Amino acid sequence: MSYGSRAIVNLKNLQHNLSRVRELSPDSKILAMIKSDGYGHGFVHILNALDAADGFGVASIDEAMRLKEAGAKKPILIMRGFSDVAELELIAKHGFLAVIHDHSQLEILENIKLANAITVWLKVDTGMHRLGFMPDELKDVHEFLRANTNIKTVACLLSHFSDADSCEKVKTGEQLTQFNEVDIACPKSFANSAGIICWPAAHFDWVRPGIMLYGVTPISDKVGADYNLKPVMTLKSKLIAVKNITAGGCVGYGEKWRCPNDMRIGVVAIGYGDGYPRHAENGTPVLVNNISCPLVGRVSMDMLTVDLTNNPMAKVNDEVILWGEDLPVEIIAKCADTITYELLCQLTGRVRFTYV
Numbered sequence: 001m002s003y004g005s006r007a008i009v010n011l012k013n014l015q016h017n018l019s020r021v022r023e024l025s026p027d028s029k030i031l032a033m034i035k036s037d038g039y040g041h042g043f044v045h046i047l048n049a050l051d052a053a054d055g056f057g058v059a060s061i062d063e064a065m066r067l068k069e070a071g072a073k074k075p076i077l078i079m080r081g082f083s084d085v086a087e088l089e090l091i092a093k094h095g096f097l098a099v100i101h102d103h104s105q106l107e108i109l110e111n112i113k114l115a116n117a118i119t120v121w122l123k124v125d126t127g128m129h130r131l132g133f134m135p136d137e138l139k140d141v142h143e144f145l146r147a148n149t150n151i152k153t154v155a156c157l158l159s160h161f162s163d164a165d166s167c168e169k170v171k172t173g174e175q176l177t178q179f180n181e182v183d184i185a186c187p188k189s190f191a192n193s194a195g196i197i198c199w200p201a202a203h204f205d206w207v208r209p210g211i212m213l214y215g216v217t218p219i220s221d222k223v224g225a226d227y228n229l230k231p232v233m234t235l236k237s238k239l240i241a242v243k244n245i246t247a248g249g250c251v252g253y254g255e256k257w258r259c260p261n262d263m264r265i266g267v268v269a270i271g272y273g274d275g276y277p278r279h280a281e282n283g284t285p286v287l288v289n290n291i292s293c294p295l296v297g298r299v300s301m302d303m304l305t306v307d308l309t310n311n312p313m314a315k316v317n318d319e320v321i322l323w324g325e326d327l328p329v330e331i332i333a334k335c336a337d338t339i340t341y342e343l344l345c346q347l348t349g350r351v352r353f354t355y356v
């Protein structure tokens, strides 16, 4: 093993998680959300492994183009739609689906004659207050789209939850009520992963799983395994130095860790330059030869340090797991005061990816 950080991506687990989505929402079609390079797992491999999905969701035209180049055959929905004529023309040219969420898009549609009419999803703002028309505007917008010759069909009405990360949130129920009051005859879509897991009443015609496909749960204080989801990515590195430090010595930058007694410290070849979170606190678990060892000291760009007191056999070149199958990324996110989504998306080009 001659290199440092590696991400092993288990495509079987990805397919298992997709089948979990099918089990949980058997009457819905699945729009697999693979924006941001498949949540950091790599577009091309993710796309091929998710062959059984009914369509794919991405954020931007750029991402849609990359999927098409990778050979995508299923419908690709662009969640941000378009914001100028050039983007709209590309969408029409390539047959992408676009989300319509803002009046500025209607103006563009009014003043253009596309060679190929496009299929759109219409977004309603039920309380997230990010993208989407207000419920009371919707009937007019829908009428406008149906009459506009650039639009082939309004294929779906969608909305998005703002805090579905618990199965009891009042706000989620209120958003759902708002959505159900919309009186437009067309297929509907609401549920992200949290909605799929916690809110069967939000499943409708299309579900939009993202994070759960990667084996990770968005529900606070739970891990993927609690819902029979299997982690897709395992992030690994190795020990490159082992040393004994006497009591009182400080490890790493800024004296963030002072050894309370004589300690065996291991240096691991991964840091924030690879995407491991710099804010991971003292005590964040790291697996060295499958034994959990606490992180000590500040994470630096190329390295981090662990306490090997309970792992006396550990030696240079031994395997280290930062998150993955035996160490849920949900735990690391909590220790770093962030969310799993960010950790998965922020791995850098320094990490080598392997697909199994």
Ligand SMILES: *Cc1c(COP(=O)(O)O)cnc(C)c1O
Pocket: 033, 035, 079, 160, 191, 192, 193, 194, 208, 209, 210, 211, 212, 218
């Ligand atoms: C990213 C995204 C999803 C998927 O969310 P997860 O929490 O990852 O399941 C669903 N819908 C929209 C509009 C999104 O942007």
